[in-house]
Amino acid sequence: MGFLESIFGIIGDLTWGWALIPFLVIFGVFLTIATGWVQFRYFKRMFRVLKGDNQSDDPNTISAREALFVSVGGRVGGGNIAGVAVAITLGGPGAVFWMWMIALVGMATSLVECTLAQVFKRRQDDGSYRGGPARMIMHGLGQDYKWLAVLYAICLIAAFGIGFPAFQGNTVAGAAENSFGLSRYITGAILTVGTGFIVFGGIQRIAKASDIIVPVMALGYIAMALIVIVMNIGEIPGIIAMIVKNAVGIEEAVSGGMGAAIAQGLRRGLFSNEAGLGSAPNVAAAADVKHPISQGITQSFSVFIDTILICSCTAFVILMSDAYQPGADIDGVVLTQNALVSHLGNWTQYFLTFAVLLFAFSSIIYNYYLGENALSFMTPSPSALLIFKFVLMAIVFLGAVAPGATSVFFFSDPMMGVLALVNLLALMMLFPILRRVLRDFDDQLKAGVARPEFKPENFPDLDIDHSAWKG
Template identity: 70%
Template sequence: MELVFGFFRLIEDLTWGWALIPILVIFGLFITAMTGFVQFQFFGRMFRVLSSKNQTGDPNAISAREALLISVGGRVGGGNIAGVAVAITLGGPGAVFWMWAIALVGMATSLVESTLAQLYKRPATDGTYKGGPAGYILYGLGHQYRWLAVIYAVCLLLSFAIGFNAFQGNTFAGAVDESLGIDRIWSALLLAVITGFIVYGGIKRIAKVADIVIPIMALSYIAMALVIILINITSLPGVLWMIVANAFGFEEAVGGGMGAAIAQGLRRGLFSNEAGLGSAPNVAATAHVRHPVSQGITQSFSVFIDTIVICSCTAFVILLSPVYVPGADIDGVVLTQQSLVSHLGEWTQYYLTFAILLFAFSSIIYNYYLGEVALGVMTNHPASLHVLRIAIVGIVFLGATAPGATAVFFFSDPLMGVLALVNLIAIIMLFPVLMRVLNDFRAQLKAGALRPVFDPARFADLDLDHAAWPDAHLARPGAEDRDRAIGRSENPAGAQ
């Protein structure tokens, strides 16, 4: 057994230990430069996905907004509550600045990987679409790279669907036990039943649940943070200066100074927003949109929401409170909880428990869907999906009931490192294709199109499924003018 532990420790050292974070940062900067700072160019378009006018008319399809909310639910989790607190504890306030920096870079990475996932998506039998890194490996690089897609699928299944779901179950039950005194077995049973109900409904039910749960989860947390910021508005400039000063070494809050701030900020930021890790593109591929870049822009917005908005909420809650003492050793969740109590009173510890429950639940349904996609790469046998669903319910229950059960899933982080490397290799090889699609989107905007439409016939050399683009006829001669006129009259604000 020690040999197995040693093997996965080696993988983690070779990925997260020293190689992967610099690679993700450098690659993100490369993408940002080569695409002409695409995340800033299309920043204004990101907010259009929130409009109710931007929904598909097909009741069987997943809309761009639903895909956004599913991915936000997956990205937002314990890292936004506990992870930010850990980053500040170990790296000082300056870690927050570097979290912001990696999020801005990661927005470009997420746009690229999600655009490729959309480009190579395939229609599913239930009227939705499926795709992701395995899809753009198989259809973009070719079936001779199937072995690479299988490696990706195995790592995705084991790390997200199995390992991380056990962690989320453990987080859920632990929060309930500590704040409400309810034994783990009862919260485990409740979570297992709810999980079973959701996963047996497939991606459509997941999308409908996300459309309700995620806005409640995110908006309530943001609202509470805004109240705290307003109460402490006179202290806000000092906190902002402290973040910048610590980030560049003008002031030192913890041992390691600027180096600790950079290391903790980049690491926690990447873990939180998942840009480049190859997980979110699987959800991005499900959406019915007119152009692949439209969903890429939407997923870039997801990174913005996760880190720039929600992680910042936690950071300001902590740094504006008297609880935070630079260099003090305190558990991440406890630091966030005590900071909330210092601002608004004892009731907030129960609110935080509720927030953790929603964050954990949204991550579970997201992780399950990633497992479903991964399984589809390896086998299409009908029974395999039922086995996966039963296994997920069991894993969630196991993780929730046993406080030490998550130690069994020590392989999750190392395999996520392999997952990210495989994804980055595929993106690098397909980057010229991405630029062609991005230039097609830009050219249509320049020509006056309100909502660019992708026509796979213009990319006849690529292995694309034309059935995945039912709106392609709108891109053909004469249709664009009609669509522009319709857009001006029915949707003056525009939509993706």
């Protein structure tokens, strides 16, 4: 075991430690410029997905809005509560500014990866769609790169399908035990049964559950933060000024100054919104939309919700409280909890526990779908998918009842680093195709078409499943 840990430790150092974060930042900036600042050009259009008129007519598929909420449910989690607190503690208030910056360029990255996943999606026998980086590599780059697609699928199953559900189960059980004194076995059993009910219903049930859970958890958490902000409205200009000054080195809140702010802000921001990791495209490809760019715009909005809205809420609550002490050694969740208590009273610690439960549960079902989608690429066997469902339930229960069990899944972060590099490499190679698809969307809008439609026959050189774009 020690040998394996050292091997995966080296992989983690070679990805997250050295190359990946600068690569993600530079690549995001490149995509922003090369696409003509697409995330800003179509910012107003992002809000259309929240309307009720974009539902799919096919009961076997999911709508753009449902895909949005599934991906938001996956992106929003511990990083928005604990991760932001850690970033502020170690990097100072300036870390928040750099989280905002990486989210703005990450919106372009997410749009590109999710658009390409839509272009190369495949219609299944039951009428649903499957896609994502593995299929994007296979059909976009060709059979010669099948090995790269398989490598991506393996890493996706290891990180998101197996490792992270254990951590999420552990987070929920720990929060329930600390706040309510609830046995980990009881929490684990409830979480496992709930997970089983959702995952055995397929992507449609996952989407329907997320369509309910995500708005409740996101709007509830934002509403709580807005109450705190309104109560301390006079402090907002000073807080924003402090964030900016610390970010650019005018003021120093922690050791390391501007460097610490940049490092913590970029790292926590990327971990939170997942732009460029290739996870969200797996869900984005399942949506029934008229044009690939439409779902790309929707998933760009998902990054905005995750970081600009929800992470900012956590940051303001912390920075306006007496609980924040720069450089203090304190658990991230505890800092956020203490900040809420200082503003609104002890009852908020129970609210936060409930929020963590919803965040973690939505992440579990999202992670399951990523693992299932990757497994379906590697084998069409129904029995393999059935076994995976039961394995996931067992992992969730194990993670919940055994506090130290999550240490077994030490391979998750290194595997996520590998799949991110594979995804980014594929995006670079497929970017010319993205430009063509984006130009098609832009041209239709300029011609007065309110809702552009994708016609595969206009791209005869691409391996596109025409049945997935039946019109």
